[in-house]
Structures are given as C-alpha cells and as structure tokens.
Amino acid sequence: MTATIEPTKGGFGTRMLRKEDPKLLTGENKFIDDIKAPGQLWMGMVRSQFAHATINSIDTSGAESMPGVHSVLTGAQLAEMGLWQAPLPCAWPVTEDMVNPPHYPVAISEAKHVGDIVAVVLCSDRYGVADAVEQVVVDYTPLPAVVNLQDAVDGKAMAHSDLETNKAFHWPLDPNPEGTAAAFANAAHVVKARFVQQRLIPMPMEPRGCLAVPSPAGGEIVFYSATQIPHILKIMIAATSGIPENKIRVIAPSVGGGFGGKLNVDADALLAVTLANHIGLPVRWTEQRSEGAGASHQGRGQIQHVEAAADENGKVTAIKVHLDADMGAYMMLITPGVPLLGSFLYTGVYDIPNLSFSCDGHFTNLTPTDAYRGAGRPEASYAIERIMDMMAHKIGIAPEEIRSRNYINGGEHFENFDAASTLTFDSGHYKPAHDRALELADMAGLRSEQARRRDAGETKQLGIGMCTYVEICGLAPSRALGGLNYGAGGWEHATVRLLPTGKVEVVSGSTPHGQGHETAWSQIIAEKMGIDPNDVEVLHSDTALSPLGLDTYGSRSLAVGGVAIAMAADKVVDKAKLIAAHQFEASPEDIEFVNGSFSVAGTPTKSVHIQELGFAAFTAHDLPDGMEPNLQEQVNFDPPNFAFPFGTHVAVVEIDIETGGVELINYIGVDDCGIQVNPLIVEGQVHGGIVQGAAQALFEEAVYDENGNITNPSLMDYLVPSTMEMPNITLDSTVTPSTTNPLGVKGVGEAGTIGSAAAVINAVCDGLSPYGVTDIKMPATPQRIWNAINAGSTGGAA
Amino acid sequence: MQVSMTVNGDSHSRDVEPRTLLVHHIREGVGLTGTNIGCDTSSCGACTVHVGGQSVKSCTMLAVQAEGESITTIEGLAETARADGIATGEQNWHPMQEAFQQCHALQCGYCTPGMVMAATSFLKENPTPTEAEIREGLEGNLCRCTGYHNIVKAVQSAAEGAS
Numbered sequence: 001m002t003a004t005i006e007p008t009k010g011g012f013g014t015r016m017l018r019k020e021d022p023k024l025l026t027g028e029n030k031f032i033d034d035i036k037a038p039g040q041l042w043m044g045m046v047r048s049q050f051a052h053a054t055i056n057s058i059d060t061s062g063a064e065s066m067p068g069v070h071s072v073l074t075g076a077q078l079a080e081m082g083l084w085q086a087p088l089p090c091a092w093p094v095t096e097d098m099v100n101p102p103h104y105p106v107a108i109s110e111a112k113h114v115g116d117i118v119a120v121v122l123c124s125d126r127y128g129v130a131d132a133v134e135q136v137v138v139d140y141t142p143l144p145a146v147v148n149l150q151d152a153v154d155g156k157a158m159a160h161s162d163l164e165t166n167k168a169f170h171w172p173l174d175p176n177p178e179g180t181a182a183a184f185a186n187a188a189h190v191v192k193a194r195f196v197q198q199r200l201i202p203m204p205m206e207p208r209g210c211l212a213v214p215s216p217a218g219g220e221i222v223f224y225s226a227t228q229i230p231h232i233l234k235i236m237i238a239a240t241s242g243i244p245e246n247k248i249r250v251i252a253p254s255v256g257g258g259f260g261g262k263l264n265v266d267a268d269a270l271l272a273v274t275l276a277n278h279i280g281l282p283v284r285w286t287e288q289r290s291e292g293a294g295a296s297h298q299g300r301g302q303i304q305h306v307e308a309a310a311d312e313n314g315k316v317t318a319i320k321v322h323l324d325a326d327m328g329a330y331m332m333l334i335t336p337g338v339p340l341l342g343s344f345l346y347t348g349v350y351d352i353p354n355l356s357f358s359c360d361g362h363f364t365n366l367t368p369t370d371a372y373r374g375a376g377r378p379e380a381s382y383a384i385e386r387i388m389d390m391m392a393h394k395i396g397i398a399p400e401e402i403r404s405r406n407y408i409n410g411g412e413h414f415e416n417f418d419a420a421s422t423l424t425f426d427s428g429h430y431k432p433a434h435d436r437a438l439e440l441a442d443m444a445g446l447r448s449e450q451a452r453r454r455d456a457g458e459t460k461q462l463g464i465g466m467c468t469y470v471e472i473c474g475l476a477p478s479r480a481l482g483g484l485n486y487g488a489g490g491w492e493h494a495t496v497r498l499l500p501t502g503k504v505e506v507v508s509g510s511t512p513h514g515q516g517h518e519t520a521w522s523q524i525i526a527e528k529m530g531i532d533p534n535d536v537e538v539l540h541s542d543t544a545l546s547p548l549g550l551d552t553y554g555s556r557s558l559a560v561g562g563v564a565i566a567m568a569a570d571k572v573v574d575k576a577k578l579i580a581a582h583q584f585e586a587s588p589e590d591i592e593f594v595n596g597s598f599s600v601a602g603t604p605t606k607s608v609h610i611q612e613l614g615f616a617a618f619t620a621h622d623l624p625d626g627m628e629p630n631l632q633e634q635v636n637f638d639p640p641n642f643a644f645p646f647g648t649h650v651a652v653v654e655i656d657i658e659t660g661g662v663e664l665i666n667y668i669g670v671d672d673c674g675i676q677v678n679p680l681i682v683e684g685q686v687h688g689g690i691v692q693g694a695a696q697a698l699f700e701e702a703v704y705d706e707n708g709n710i711t712n713p714s715l716m717d718y719l720v721p722s723t724m725e726m727p728n729i730t731l732d733s734t735v736t737p738s739t740t741n742p743l744g745v746k747g748v749g750e751a752g753t754i755g756s757a758a759a760v761i762n763a764v765c766d767g768l769s770p771y772g773v774t775d776i777k778m779p780a781t782p783q784r785i786w787n788a789i790n791a792g793s794t795g796g797a798a
Numbered sequence: 799m800q801v802s803m804t805v806n807g808d809s810h811s812r813d814v815e816p817r818t819l820l821v822h823h824i825r826e827g828v829g830l831t832g833t834n835i836g837c838d839t840s841s842c843g844a845c846t847v848h849v850g851g852q853s854v855k856s857c858t859m860l861a862v863q864a865e866g867e868s869i870t871t872i873e874g875l876a877e878t879a880r881a882d883g884i885a886t887g888e889q890n891w892h893p894m895q896e897a898f899q900q901c902h903a904l905q906c907g908y909c910t911p912g913m914v915m916a917a918t919s920f921l922k923e924n925p926t927p928t929e930a931e932i933r934e935g936l937e938g939n940l941c942r943c944t945g946y947h948n949i950v951k952a953v954q955s956a957a958e959g960a961s
Contacts, residue, residue, distance in 0.1 A: 021899040023907075025898055025904070025910060026873065026875075026891075026895070027833070027873040027911055028873075029832075033831070034831035127815065127818075204942055205836045205942050206906065256906045256907065256908025257943055290839070514907065516905070683902070683948075684943070688905065692942075692945075714838065715836075715841035715940065720942060722939075723933040723936045723937055724934065724937050728929075728950070
C-alpha cells in the first residue's frame with residue numbers, strides 16, 4: 001500500500017500518442033488481404049457491362065477449363081442451389097409502402113447497373129481468377145436505362161422493367177405546414193435554389209475484401225471482413241443465408257478506412273460466406289480498386305430544391321426543402337434512410353421556427369447509394385449554409401452578419417433547444433466559435449486584400465467563405481430510430497474487467513477503422529479508474545470476443561460506445577470500493593477514490609490502489625458477504641438523445657480568372673465537439689474530414705456516360721486530393737459539454753466534412769460575385785468556373 | 799521462372815510466374831504483408847518500397863525486374879536505421895516512423911507503410927526541404943484519413959531532427 005497518490009496519466013484532454021501506431025508503422029499489422037487460409041479459393045465476379053439489360057445466356061465453359069478454376073456459377077444456378085433464404089437486406093424501409101425490388105447477390109435474369117454481378121468464379125490462384133472472369137461470355141439484350149437522377153424523376157425510362165415508376169418512396173417532415181406557408185406569405189425576402197449533390201465514391205485506401213473460413217464438421221463459419229459493422233453483418237448473414245447466427249463469427253481485422261464505404265451488407269460478402277459454407281472450403285475476395293468504384297456503394301446523389309423566407313432584417317422565418325434522392329439500382333442496408341438523416345438539419349444552427357421537408361427516393365440504373373462520411377448531414381448543411389449566403393447577398397449584408405442575426409439564442413449558450421424539425425438540440429454556444437474563426441482567419445484583413453485585388457484587376461482573385469454547421473452525432477436513441485422505422489437500435493455495449501494482475505480489459509461493441517479507439521478507450525479507463533492507459537487492452541471487432549455491439553458510423557463511437565465504457569468503469573470502481581471498505585473495515589460511505597486509490601476519509605496515508613484489488617476479487621478468499629467474485633461489469637448504453645456538435649469554418653480560395661483555376665489557400669476550423677478525450681485524435685479527425693468535404697466542393701464526382709458507364713473508376717481519374725491540393729489547416733476548438741451523456745462528449749468523426757463543402761463553395765461564389773455568379777455546381781472545376789465567369793451565370797448550377 | 803533478391807537483408811529465391819508483380823511477390827512469395835495495395839493504376843503509392851535505396855511503387859515493377867536487387871520494406875526500415883546509427887525514440891525506429899507517431903500522421907494506417915517509405919527516400923534526396931517541396935515530393939502517395947496536414951508536419955519534423 002502506497003502513501004502517495006500519483007496523478008493519473010492519460011486522462012481526458014491528454015494528447016496521448018496512439019497505441020495503434022506501432023503495429024501500423026512497422027507492417028506488423030494485419031489487414032484483410034494479409035490473412036490467408038489453407039486451401040483458400042479466390043473469388044472473382046463477372047459484372048454487367050450494361051446499365052440495364054436482359055441476361056439471355058451465360059457461357060461458362062471457357063472459364064471452367066482454365067487452370068485452377070474450381071467452379072463458375074451464374075445467378076440462375078446459385079438460385080437453384082438455394083444459398084439464400086432472403087434477398088440482400090435493407091434495414092431501413094423508411095415508409096410502409098416503400099418499393100424495394102428483390103436484390104440477390106447475383107442477378108438472375110436482368111442486370112440493373114454496370115457492375116451488377118452476373119456470375120462468380122472460384123479459382124485457386126489470384127491471377128487465375130482474373131483470367132477466368134474474362135473468359136465468361138454473357139449474352140445480353142440491352143434495355144432502356146435511366147442513368148441520371150433528373151431523368152429518373154422525369155420518368156424517361158424505368159430502372160426496373162417490372163415497375164411503372166422509378167419512385168421508391170415519399171417521406172415528409174412537415175410539423176407545421178401552416179406556419180411555413182404564413183412565413184413565406186409574409187416574407188420580405190425569399191431565396192430559392194436548386195443544389196446538386198453529386199455522387200461520390202468513398203474510396204478508403206484499403207479496398208473492400210473478405211475471407212470466409214468454414215468448419216464443415218462443426219457447421220461454424222469464421223468470416224473475416226474489412227467492415228465497419230461486424231455485429232450487424234453477423235445478424236444479416238444469418239437472416240439472409242439461413243446459417244444459424246450462433247454458428248457465425250465475424251472478425252474485422254485492422255480496417256484501412258471506411259468513411260461509410262464499409263458500412264454495408266454487400267453482395268460480395270454474402271457470396272463469399274454462402275459459397276464457403278456450401279462447398280466447405282475457404283473463399284476469399286479482394287476488390288480491385290476500379291472494380292469497387294462501380295460495385296461498392298456511393299455517397300450523396302441528391303437534387304435539393306431549397307427555399308428560404310426572411311423578414312426585412314434578414315431574420316429567416318422558414319425553410320422549405322424538397323429532395324430528390326438517387327437510390328441507385330437497389331436499396332442497400334440504409335440507402336433510403338441516408339437522405340432523411342439530413343432532414344432534421346435544414347435549419348442549421350439558426351432559430352428558424354418553420355421547416356417543411358419532403359424527400360422522394362428514386363431508382364436509377366446506377367450503382368446503389370448509401371452512407372458516405374456525414375450521410376445526409378453534409379448535404380443539409382451545404383443547403384442551409386449556401387442559402388444563408390444567398391440571402392445575405394440578396395439583402396446586402398455580410399455572411400457573418402446574417403448568421404449572427406439568426407443564431408439560436410443569439411449565439412449565446414443554450415441547452416435543450418426545440419428545433420423546428422422536432423429534435424431537441426442538447427447544447428450549443430455558437431458565438432465563441434464564430435468569433436474565434438473570424439479572428440484566426442483575419443476576416444478584415446482578407447476582405448481588404450480581396451478589395452485590393454479587385455480594384456487592381458488582378459488575375460488571381462480571392463474568395464472568402466464561411467460555414468457555421470451543426471451535426472447530429474451519437475447515433476442513436478433506439479426509440480428515435482424506431483420512430484424512423486430503422487431496423488435496429490442505437491445502443492452500445494461495453495464490458496470492463498479488472499484482471500487478477502491489475503491489468504484491464506475493455507470489451508467494446510464499437511468497431512474502429514482508423515479512429516484510434518484503443519487509445520481513446522484506454523484514456524477513458526485512465527480518467528475513470530486512475531489506471532495507466534498502457535495497462536489497458538481493448539477487445540473489439542470480433543463477435544466472439546465482443547458479442548454485443550452496433551459498430552461504428554454516425555460519429556457514435558465515443559458518444560455512445562465510449563460512454564458505455566465509462567459507465568461500466570464506474571460500476572467496477574463502485575464494486576472495488578466495497579472490497580476496499582471491507583479490507584479497511586470501514587463503511588463504504590467513508591471511502592474516497594482519488595487517482596485510482598481508495599482510502600478512508602481523513603486517513604489518506606492508508607490506501608489501496610484499485611489495481612491491487614483485482615487479485616482479491618479473483619481469489620475471492622475474503623470478499624464482503626454475498627459479493628460475487630471478480631471485477632467485471634457491463635453496460636448497454638442507450639442514449640436519451642443525439643448530440644449536436646457544431647463549429648465555424650472559413651475557407652479562402654484563389655481563383656485565376658483567366659483560366660478558372662481554383663486553389664484552396666487557407667482553411668480555418670473552430671469546432672466544438674464537447675469534452676475532448678484526446679485532442680490529437682480530434683484534430684486528426686477534423687483535418688481529414690475537412691479535406692473530404694473540400695474534395696466534394698472542388699474535385700470529386702463519380703461521372704457516368706450516357707450509357708451508365710462510370711468514366712472515372714480508378715484513382716488515376718477519380719480525384720482524391722493529394723498533398724498538392726490541400727493547404728495547411730488552422731484549427732481551434734471551443735468546449736460546450738453535451739447534456740445527452742454523463743461525459744459531456746459529442747462526436748467529431750464527420751464534423752469536418754459537414755462544414756467544409758459549403759465553406760469552400762461559399763468562398764468560390766464570393767470570389768466570383770463581381771462576375772455576376774451566384775452559384776456554382778460541385779465540383780467547382782476550372783472549366784465550370786471559367787464558364788461561369790464568362791457566362792456571368794451559375795456555371796450550370798441550376 | 800526463378801527470381802532472387804535480397805529483402806530486408808535476407809536473400810529469397812523463388813519460382814514466379816513471369817507476370818507476377820513485385821508487390822505480390824513481396825506479399826505472397828516472400829510473405830511480408832506490411833506493404834499494402836491500394837489501387838490498380840499505380841496512383842496511390844501504398845505499395846512503395848525501396849529498391850536499391852530508391853523508392854519504387856512495387857506494383858509498377860515485375861518481380862523478375864528486381865532480380866539481384868536489394869529491397870527494403872516497412873518491416874526492414876527500423877533495422878536499416880539501426881545499422882545506419884540513426885534509429886531513435888523509445889522503439890528504436892527509423893526517425894520517420896518515430897515522427898509519424900509523434901505527429902499523429904496516420905489514422906487507419908493503410909497508406910502509412912508506403913508513405914513512410916516514400917518520405918524516407920525523399921529526405922535522402924532532399925534533406926532540408928521546404929513545406930512546398932515536401933508536398934511535391936509526396937504527391938504520388940494518397941491518404942484518405944489525415945488530410946496530409948500531419949504527414950507534412952511529420953516529414954518536416956524528421957528532417958529537422960536529422961539536420
């Protein structure tokens with residue numbers, strides 16, 4: 001027993017270096033493609049080259065005779081084999097009457113998009129499988145295809161031949177239609193806009209992949225997958241394949257990024273697991289990058305019709321939104337729900353009393369859409385932040401001024417604000433972040449430099465844009481999800497166990513893919529239990545080690561999963577306190593717990609560290625009467641509300657008015673994600689998020705030709721930014737604790753992305769305003785900018 | 799056909815299909831999986847290794863083209879630093895590995911081996927780069943997580959530590 005109590009290292013606010021890094025920096029780490037199984041077969045997919053076509057026949061004989069080929073199977077053959085009991089799942093039927101055509105892993109008679117699987121090849125060799133795929137001959141009859149969203153809305157062709165409409169659902173959120181109508185009738189100013197959220201490809205640096213290893217004798221199957229959602233995947237594999245859920249173990253090894261792109265139950269995954277189960281041999285698949293661009297889901301894909309009403313002072317009184325959302329060819333796991341996640345955010349950080357929202361989902365003969373970083377919320381933030389700038393421009397006030405006039409509670413601190421969307425914002429304090437961002441950007445200096453360049457008629461003009469975003473994090477209160485007809489809850493599981501030797505194991509249902517959970521969760525233990533974070537091991541991403549969980553998306557890991565860990569740690573401390581009291585022969589009420597040590601109040605010299613009690617709990621030789629042995633506690637935390645982080649971003653662009661070239665030259669972000677566990681990790685998340693949003697603004701778009709072929713499927717022509725396109729980023733933060741959870745944390749995984757696309761486009765439009773340009777389509781390419789300057793128009797935005 | 803090369807100081811002689819890419823040979827023939835594959839167009843740089851001391855995207859080379867070469871992968875980088883007497887930090891790593899951790903220059907870590915190998919090779923060519931030169935030097939390596947901010951800082955920090 002020690003007399004001095006050392007302050008705990010690594011608690012909240014510590015910029016602790018990541019525990020994940022050593023393995024990643026030395027190549028010791030295992031990603032999906034690094035894992036092998038003896039006797040494994042490589043799986044390769046024959047994919048449709050037509051956007052919409054009848055499959056007349058498939059000649060597999062050439063492929064079957066290739067060396068090493070185990071089998072070549074068509075959709076019709078697979079259907080006969082009875083590998084699936086149900087189509088691929090959509091967990092979010094947003095309305096009772098939502099149209100959801102059956103979607104099997106391999107198309108049987110009709111291919112619905114380029115990249116749709118029409119046959120599958122199994123081969124003993126990695127190169128051999130690619131050769132064999134090329135030898136499969138498919139005879140198609142092309143059908144009329146609908147290859148862009150507006151054509152789908154206009155009904156130019158039917159994406160599904162057996163349907164009479166492309167419309168999948170209509171979903172309204174209109175709590176007070178009379179209020180909205182009155183606000184527009186009485187408005188001094190009305191602004192209308194049509195924004196296009198182009199399709200984006202998630203492009204995590206690690207392609208998707210999986211390995212299914214069956215145990216024919218035992219009937220079990222181990223499924224390794226580069227996934228964000230091993231727990232959900234396990235349930236969905238069981239539900240679609242009929243393999244008993246308790247015979248499936250899903251392991252996500254190190255996952256090389258996700259951004260929503262690995263948040264799905266893909267055809268490829270289900271094929272691998274069911275084929276391995278059927279033939280009794282391991283089946284593996286690693287996606288080719290260019291294959292994935294058309295085959296794995298894409299993000300965004302929306303047309304937003306937005307109207308804002310304001311009084312004579314620029315106080316916005318109502319927002320009206322209609323969304324046309326591109327589902328792609330099929331409903332994937334949460335395809336229809338993604339646009340609706342944004343519905344609640346169209347009033348942004350503003351006290352706008354009326355919101356009328358509706359969304360129509362439409363099928364196209366394009367790759368299905370689904371979650372991509374922010375999932376619905378960047379789109380909403382973009383719309384409100386662009387329309388605020390347009391309103392400011394119309395009234396003739398500065399962008400920062402219109403925001404100040406509209407902030408919830410005038411920008412001062414608030415808790416539990418009932419927004420027009422019917423959600424309750426946990427807490428906010430918008431003015432400090434706003435002021436700090438303007439100060440860091442030197443807004444006055446920027447404006448004077450901008451004026452100088454304009455007056456001098458310089459070739460390179462400045463554009464300055466801001467965005468004051470709010471997002472919905474911590475998905476999600478299970479009841480709220482139930483209200484939205486989502487097919488699962490939003491809780492998260494944690495177990496904390498103090499081992500006999502004093503080390504700690506944390507079991508978490510959250511599933512990291514680059515976020516640094518092992519570090520952050522260890523810091524939660526340090527904060528709560530006074531234990532060195534290096535004494536903590538985090539078990540996750542394996543349904544055998546961590547059987548309960550709802551995984552990682554929607555900036556939920558800390559605000560739901562982390563809170564569960566903290567609560568479980570508190571329970572361990574509470575139990576350990578009883579053991580300490582027993583050892584000290586004192587009343588538990590008299591025991592103090594400071595920096596990991598228990599002592600009797602008033603006699604701090606006599607103390608016991610919590611780590612020393614692990615052995616006593618394990619031997620159970622002398623525990624309080626009736627106490628169970630061991631120190632292990634679990635919590636399933638279901639948050640009572642979402643959390644609402646926010647911030648102010650400022651983007652500065654330089655536009656070459658002769659060429660249309662645009663360069664992002666400075667970026668400032670002041671973010672508030674509530675209490676920060678590890679500011680180093682927070683900053684990293686914001687940096688990466690900002691670049692992904694800025695990339696939507698300036699570079700990225702999945703471009704399809706008139707036949708529905710993706711024209712830029714590789715990293716050579718899909719413009720993921722490199723070091724050259726991005727500036728250094730200046731960050732700061734404010735801290736407004738959340739009232740949703742006992743840690744006061746909010747979430748930060750998507751914040752950067754939610755703020756940056758609007759900030760950058762606002763900057764581009766600001767820079768182009770002397771040329772009569774009021775809006776520009778994303779990505780704002782040099783060609784679009786040049787056209788806009790020379791046409792004095794919207795550059796095709798409308 | 800037979801191909802022989804030295805990888806991280808050990809000699810490896812294997813039979814390969816002539817079309818085998820160097821990166822597949824390293825990963826599946828030699829069995830060192832630290833070098834990653836992120837694309838099919840030589841765009842992402844995740845597979846960067848050193849061949850004869852120069853950084854090379856190992857998906858752009860056939861294994862047979864590396865006949866007789868000495869190759870260093872991420873698994874061997876710390877050892878080369880120890881041999882050169884420049885290893886540093888608690889882990890006794892190459893200064894670039896140390897700088898990447900100190901500056902939080904990695905998140906998912908998939909691009910990291912290639913990024914670190916490219917950055918060490920770049921600093922050999924230009925030991926005192928400006929920020930703009932670092933950005934230009936790493937243009938061929940893509941990262942989707944970090945926004946490059948901390949990667950550039952790490953390379954600056956490694957350069958400063960060495961000078």
